[in-house]
Amino acid sequence: MRLFDYLDSGNGYKCRLLLRQLGIPFARVDVDIMTNETHTPEFLARNPNGKIPVLELADGRCIPESNAILCYLAEGTAFLAGDRYERALTLSWLFFEQYSHEPNIATTRFIVKHLPADSPRRSELPRRRELGYAALDVMEKQLRAADFFVANRYSIADIALYAYTHVAGEGGFDLERYSAVRSWFTRIESQPGYTPITEA
Numbered sequence: 001m002r003l004f005d006y007l008d009s010g011n012g013y014k015c016r017l018l019l020r021q022l023g024i025p026f027a028r029v030d031v032d033i034m035t036n037e038t039h040t041p042e043f044l045a046r047n048p049n050g051k052i053p054v055l056e057l058a059d060g061r062c063i064p065e066s067n068a069i070l071c072y073l074a075e076g077t078a079f080l081a082g083d084r085y086e087r088a089l090t091l092s093w094l095f096f097e098q099y100s101h102e103p104n105i106a107t108t109r110f111i112v113k114h115l116p117a118d119s120p121r122r123s124e125l126p127r128r129r130e131l132g133y134a135a136l137d138v139m140e141k142q143l144r145a146a147d148f149f150v151a152n153r154y155s156i157a158d159i160a161l162y163a164y165t166h167v168a169g170e171g172g173f174d175l176e177r178y179s180a181v182r183s184w185f186t187r188i189e190s191q192p193g194y195t196p197i198t199e200a
């Protein structure tokens, strides 16, 4: 398998982390999102939406979208376990991540970390921060009641939400009041095969 990836991307990191925790060998292909390498005809043939991550299977078929890649890799493993209801809850957290969390927490980090200080996109920050804190409030409430997001077991719901939450500080989010979220970081970081986002 090959993972088309960008090291600082939390979406790419979700896939890297799960591949490593499942012990699946893969090759990382670095795609520079800052110089539009995601928009070459060659890349668009793999993902018409022009975004990493993309997982290329051994037979050449491709899967775009980080959370779809997590579902594909986790099928039949302890990372997507439980009955139909628990699997649906797992999906509900993956959709929450993509709709309420990532567009606010990840995008804020991207604007702060990767765009110039005079970027017009800075005007988006107040609203995205407000919505990002609302997503963190939801996570904190859930994690005050349970160690992990679904069925009290580490799963792809945790991986999807951990990816951008643990680096939210780089986008200026203050995690001080999120004590349950910070304890959950520690539990995730002690899982077998855990590797940090900075590891290529």
Ligand SMILES: N[C@@H](CCC(=O)N[C@@H](CS)C(=O)NCC(=O)O)C(=O)O
Pocket: 006, 009, 010, 011, 012, 033, 036, 038, 039, 050, 051, 052, 053, 064, 065, 066, 067, 098
């Ligand atoms: N919903 C997608 C989002 C992917 C995404 O936003 N990828 C960014 C990097 S984190 C990207 O490739 N940006 C380059 C571009 O839009 O040209 C997923 O979860 O995989």
